[in-house]
Amino acid sequence: MIRTKKILAAFAACLMMMLPLSMTVFAELNNSDLPRVVDKEMLLDDGQIESLENKISDITKKYDFDVVIYTTYSIEGKNAQDFADAFYGKSGYGTGKKNDGIILLVSTEFNDGGIAANGYGEKVFSDEKRNDIAGKIAGYLHNGDYNAGFNEFLTQVESELSGYKPKMILISLGIGFGIGLVVAVIVAFLLRGQLKSVALQRSAANYEVPGSMNVTRSHDMFLYKHVSKTKKASSDSSSSSSSSSSGTSFKF
């Protein structure tokens, strides 16, 4: 009976340890009164803006992640991702302490687009993912179908966010049980080693006469030396200058 209770208690403790895998801690949306679709270039009508705002609101509620769409004429000669990132940061968008979120910038002056991710968004939207999303929406933007392009952007963002958690859970489980396997092997073999106490002695160290060692020759001779070199890995040229966000610029 006591043994059963101990096993149940241990099982319950293990389950509790795995709780973080299912937990979602909801953080506050910063500056929630600000619009998430800032259409300075008036590429959308009111209905389209409202529809996009609703979609963004759904995403934010579901994934605790801010999404911003910003259209403007000129990016003043700057890099599109930096401009987007600056706007995002200056306006105070994001959720939680790390301002988690993503922004899509469209500039009509020279058909520049920029995607910048912040906080948790940097882990979800890697360079490859951002480039992929840019590739999918560029066609719509090029054809002037901005509403379709922005809807596609939101669809891609939601798809990525929904797939991230399960992937992270699997990776966490893999790492966790990998560590568990290594520790289990060490512990099991240590316990097994307790049963072995018979072995031939390696040497006769116990029988050396103390103080009897006399070194009559001690000579170290240099032979040759060899130098090898490896090239250092180059830094990522596509990363943003900001240390807390990652961005992608594209043309459409």
Added chain:
Amino acid sequence: MSTLLEYKCPCCGGEVKFDSGTQKMVCPYCDAEFDVEALKQSQEEAQGNAAQPEQREWNDGTEAQWSTEELNGMNVYVCKSCGGEIIAEEVTGATACPYCDSPVVLKSSFEGDLRPDWVIPFKLDKKAAKEGMMNHLKGKRLLPKVFKQENHIDEIKGIYVPFWLFSSNTDSHFIFHATKVRHWSDSSYEYTETSHFKVYRDGNIKFSNIPVDGSEKMPDDLMESIEPFDYNDFKDFNTGYLSGYLADKYDVTKEQSVGRANERITQSAEDAFRRTVLGYTTVTSEMKNVSFFDNKCNYALMPVWILNTTWKDQKFMFAMNGQTGKFVGDLPMDKGLFWKYFLGVFAGVGAVASGIAALINLL
């Protein structure tokens, strides 16, 4: 002269045995205690005064009693206490009569060249040996519970095991290959510089009384595992110490044993000189040459408590150093328990580590 030795109590005539606790000969009947040497002298005087015809008859009887067993490496003796036949292996030095349990010492096993130089008397008794066994089984999580049953513990036997003790001075020559590794980097590259050296070390080192067991029956690894013995307790050989215990003479000669001693000496010399090679990243041995001189070999009997047991058709042998109490012996493993611990730790640590990994990834 009698080939069997039994030590009689001068007070009551009972058979006296060597007591490891007091290091004296003790009569279990009247509790009288005697010094080993004093009792031996007293016994010899008594034998000198005994009627000659009995001894002559005994000598004649021994010759007449050679039997076919002797051709198979067995010897036959007659117990002086009860007259029962004692059949013992050729190597047996001390045993007990199977009929009256009187301790007997087979003097012929220790005469002439077979006489040991030294003996370390038993310091720990059978009770200590049993306690040693119980402690040895404690805390072993993977030991099958049924193995711990006590029914085998009474079969512990105290045996004086024959050992060859090798002493030598060595003249050693070693050549090592050593490397020093240095790392640095600049803006474009990481550099590794490896310098190679040849290291010469010559010298002398002495070794004293390296034990190698001289008994075929005793596994070498088991006997080496109960080392070391404290040689400060060496006594000049006296058959009195053997009374009450089993003893064997050697059946592995010193020529057959010296190879093992040489192996250990060579390894020790290499380790000692390698420790003088300092300041390198790696050191590997390229050449070793160890010569021996001033060699000496002594023969001694060392006290060992032995337990043999069988479990699930597997034989297990345990040994306890009868002087220091060091207890050794490989134990069986319960495979079910092994997997239970393995899976338990795997699940527990895995769950905790997964939770921590998830927290780090998600925060």
